[in-house]
Amino acid sequence: MVTGARGSPRLLDLVRARCRVRHLSIRTEHAYVGWIRRFILANGKRHPRDMGGAEVTAFLTVLAMRHRVAAGTQNQALAALLFLYRDVLGVELPWMDAVVRAKRPRRVPVVLAVEEVLRLLRAMEGRTGLLAGLLYGTGMRLMEALRLRIKDVDFVQHQIIVREGKGGKDRHVPLPERLTDALHEEIARALQLHEDDLRAGHGAVWLPDALARKYPNAARERGWQNVFPAQRLSRDPRDGVMRRHHLDESVLQRAVRSARLRAGIVKPASCHTLRHSFATHLLEAGQDIRTIQQLLGHKDLSTTQIYTHVLNRGVLGVRSPLDRLPGA
Structure with a gap:
């Protein structure tokens, strides 16, 4: 992980603290921290302030195309990154409209007789x-x-x-x-x-x-x-x-x-x-x-x-x- 004044260990602590201020569940907190960590590692440990819409879109594309994650998983990763930029870093997101959310398929639920x-x-x-x-x-x-x-x-x-x-x-x-x-x-x-x-x-x-x-x-x-x-x-x-x-x-x-x-x-x-x-x-x-x-x-x-x-x-x-x- 990146270290120093802008190091991600300190950043992840800020993420955890903000999750608790927002009264998010511990499961959501763990999920958000995990996705943010993966995002930073996938981009050579660069600080999120130095990245934006292009990196977020590329990260989500890799999840879908290479790792073949479900639409719900991809959208959870996007939600984590939006939380990072908006709630933790306080960064305006002019590129938000260009990030496309994965469409979750509408499936008939499995039901037992x-x-x-x-x-x-x-x-x-x-x-x-x-x-x-x-x-x-x-x-x-x-x-x-x-x-x-x-x-x-x-x-x-x-x-x-x-x-x-x-x-x-x-x-x-x-x-x-x-x-x-x-x-x-x-x-x-x-x-x-x-x-x-x-x-x-x-x-x-x-x-x-x-x-x-x-x-x-x-x-x-x-x-x-x-x-x-x-x-x-x-x-x-x-x-x-x-x-x-x-x-x-x-x-x-x-x-x-x-x-x-x-x-x-x-x-x-x-x-x-x-x-x-x-x-x-x-x-x-x-x-x-x-x-x-x-x-x-x-x-x-x-x-x-x-x-x-x-x-x-x-x-x-x-x-x-x-x-x-x-x-x-």
Whole structure:
């Protein structure tokens, strides 16, 4: 990396600091820092102030043509570089209009049939089985489920409050009754871990900066603890404090993949497939699309309408002309 007064280690620290001022997630921060580092290395460790639209366009072109990254990945790299120039360096971007964003293909989501969901869930057990059931039963995104706090599980009203979903929005989703007992057990386990951590001098869960300042004691309160805590304590990259974070997403991702193979499901199903299946099966059951939009947390109804295309296939859609031929 470039060193000195304009060295990139110092620059990357500025990027991290600006990410935290903007309250970006730690995942976004890591992604932005990674792309900015790659951009600097790809241009001979030159400082970004000495570069502009030509270098950004060339970098994105190499990603697409040589590395064949997906459109979403290319756009994430562009977002990181725009953040660097606009928010960190404060540089005007007269060349911005010349940088073309990759067009993401509009694909019909992979959806499991009800019988396939049943086979998948029966092939899972324990914490990961409970989490997979929550993804299908509530329509939550993977990280929304993993970041769930104890206080946001409402057993009385049979609902879950999803905090800070995509776009920073809160919403309510139904709490499946058949998961109630398992959730009670999981929360009891989480609280026992919390008590053990407190006795060991830890027990303060991570909170957003504003909440941590407003409620200095909240991080050790029972309600703020994660429903699905990690097995071990780890050092928080934001402040260096040893604390217990939520379960890592890779644990559930591997469990779903393994269960899919055991269940003999050939569709490329993932954790997000359970969210797609939630929406599609509600539509099949006659639920109105506006309600489904609210449950999924979609800003635009057109995003939810993609599931109507799924319903237009097979026996629920147009009958093939082959099946109309005499003797067919």
